[in-house]
Amino acid sequence: PAAPTPADRLASAEALVRAGCLDCLLAAYGEYDLLRAFPFAKDAATAGAVRTAALIARRERELGLADEGYGERARVLQTAASNLPNWLPTLLDVVEALPASGAGMTRTPTSDIELERMRVLRLNRDRWRARLRELAPIDELGAYLWLAFTCGATETSNLSLDELFEPVAPFRDTPLIGFKRATCRASDTAQLQALLDRDPRFLETKYYLGLSAVGARRLDEADQRFEEAYAWREQWPTLTQSIANVAMTSEEFERSLAFYDRTLVMEPRAVDALLGRIRALTYLGRNEDAIATTDLLIALGWYVGDARYWRALNESELERNDEAWTDVEAAAKLLVNADVPKLAGLIAYRRHQLDVSRAKFEEAHARNANDCETRFYLGVVLAEQGVWNRTAEVLVDTGRCLESAERGLNDEIAAIRASTDPPARQARKIARREQFIAKGRRMLATSWFDIAVAYYNMSRKTEARQFADKVANDEQFGERARGILSLLK
Numbered sequence: 001p002a003a004p005t006p007a008d009r010l011a012s013a014e015a016l017v018r019a020g021c022l023d024c025l026l027a028a029y030g031e032y033d034l035l036r037a038f039p040f041a042k043d044a045a046t047a048g049a050v051r052t053a054a055l056i057a058r059r060e061r062e063l064g065l066a067d068e069g070y071g072e073r074a075r076v077l078q079t080a081a082s083n084l085p086n087w088l089p090t091l092l093d094v095v096e097a098l099p100a101s102g103a104g105m106t107r108t109p110t111s112d113i114e115l116e117r118m119r120v121l122r123l124n125r126d127r128w129r130a131r132l133r134e135l136a137p138i139d140e141l142g143a144y145l146w147l148a149f150t151c152g153a154t155e156t157s158n159l160s161l162d163e164l165f166e167p168v169a170p171f172r173d174t175p176l177i178g179f180k181r182a183t184c185r186a187s188d189t190a191q192l193q194a195l196l197d198r199d200p201r202f203l204e205t206k207y208y209l210g211l212s213a214v215g216a217r218r219l220d221e222a223d224q225r226f227e228e229a230y231a232w233r234e235q236w237p238t239l240t241q242s243i244a245n246v247a248m249t250s251e252e253f254e255r256s257l258a259f260y261d262r263t264l265v266m267e268p269r270a271v272d273a274l275l276g277r278i279r280a281l282t283y284l285g286r287n288e289d290a291i292a293t294t295d296l297l298i299a300l301g302w303y304v305g306d307a308r309y310w311r312a313l314n315e316s317e318l319e320r321n322d323e324a325w326t327d328v329e330a331a332a333k334l335l336v337n338a339d340v341p342k343l344a345g346l347i348a349y350r351r352h353q354l355d356v357s358r359a360k361f362e363e364a365h366a367r368n369a370n371d372c373e374t375r376f377y378l379g380v381v382l383a384e385q386g387v388w389n390r391t392a393e394v395l396v397d398t399g400r401c402l403e404s405a406e407r408g409l410n411d412e413i414a415a416i417r418a419s420t421d422p423p424a425r426q427a428r429k430i431a432r433r434e435q436f437i438a439k440g441r442r443m444l445a446t447s448w449f450d451i452a453v454a455y456y457n458m459s460r461k462t463e464a465r466q467f468a469d470k471v472a473n474d475e476q477f478g479e480r481a482r483g484i485l486s487l488l489k
Helices: 006-019 022-035 039-063 070-080 088-097 112-135 140-150 161-171 175-182 189-198 205-215 219-232 237-249 253-266 271-283 287-300 304-317 321-332 339-350 354-367 372-385 388-417 423-457 461-470 478-487
Strands: none
Touching: 006 022, 006 039, 006 175, 022 039, 039 070, 039 088, 039 140, 070 088, 088 112, 088 140, 112 140, 140 161, 140 175, 161 175, 175 189, 175 205, 189 205, 205 219, 205 237, 219 237, 237 253, 237 271, 253 271, 271 287, 271 304, 287 304, 304 321, 304 339, 321 339, 339 354, 339 372, 354 372, 372 388, 372 423, 388 423, 423 461, 423 478, 461 478
């Protein structure tokens, strides 16, 4: 058969653009670039290369892939050409300014470049929206950018999807626009799966299917989808971070750390990955490394309150209590939650500042009354201060809380054993919960002993005997509990 003519090849490249998958767009760009060598095809091929490179750049940013420079290639080609549509420069400006977003999610801007893009978008929003509305029915790039511009916009949130997609009606049946509809305001898993079933080249759909599985707490399914996407593209920071997040939730801290590190190799300023890395290192007991990573996050000026909290926690683990106190006080100025005053209470206790410790635990308890540990620590401080009536009140309540927590942990263990998790993951999760149970039982024994002491000092002998009996054979408290019982005879 005769070799395809340049016109045939231009038509094939256009079909690849409308097919819409990233690999399709890359193949189309390669063909357009080759066709620029043919004089009679040069103008059409250059226009096609510019439009396709812009689509690739937008898809990369939507997915959070590493930037392979296609936006810059589009700009260079457009600037050097003389016979391109006069609206192409505006579309390239839009591509450059649109944020990293897709499927209803917008990633946090963490660089001066991203903040500048937000500023440019804000200044040009109304003008660009009107221009994109005009171009949406006549060009695939215009149609795609109209949807990228409006799917997550507040000013179009009152429109239905049908109304939003009305301007792109000429391209409605193309997979390029079908993909955008499936990821417009949220991931439509049925549409995404249908796209993949019809065209196995649409491998980027697996990332969105994985995100949907995460939202539904189907972590094994999410992990599988993400692994399939990773086999397709490794230079994908948002994917590696998503894998790390799933591993963190699954309590696979080594795997989590590995994928946060892969993310940071590609995006050293990925602040969410830095924060995840700090958590993973903390849970792995690598306190010095965790502290070093908090320094990086603080230097970037992002999540400073969180970084100060985690640095204080790791410093306290290393018994650097004065440094930990400085950091936890700094965190308290930036974060309002129960964890910060709880940690502050522990640090103050270790610094023998009982009044400060008590105040911090009271504050933490007021913010989260369901934290058994906070109640326990408050009761211990009250006991050391000899505030016997409050000691008994708080620790009796703590005992009920700890017993309820143990029942909850046993229910979790039963659910893990009945799950489809791999045996190694089950064992890891169960071991972690068994550690929590053991720790809770020691807190319960301490609570019972301190309650017995409190009631003894309030001359409430019946209650004192009741709680002393509970720990009379305890390895840690048995001898002292029996001493109380002998005094009560």
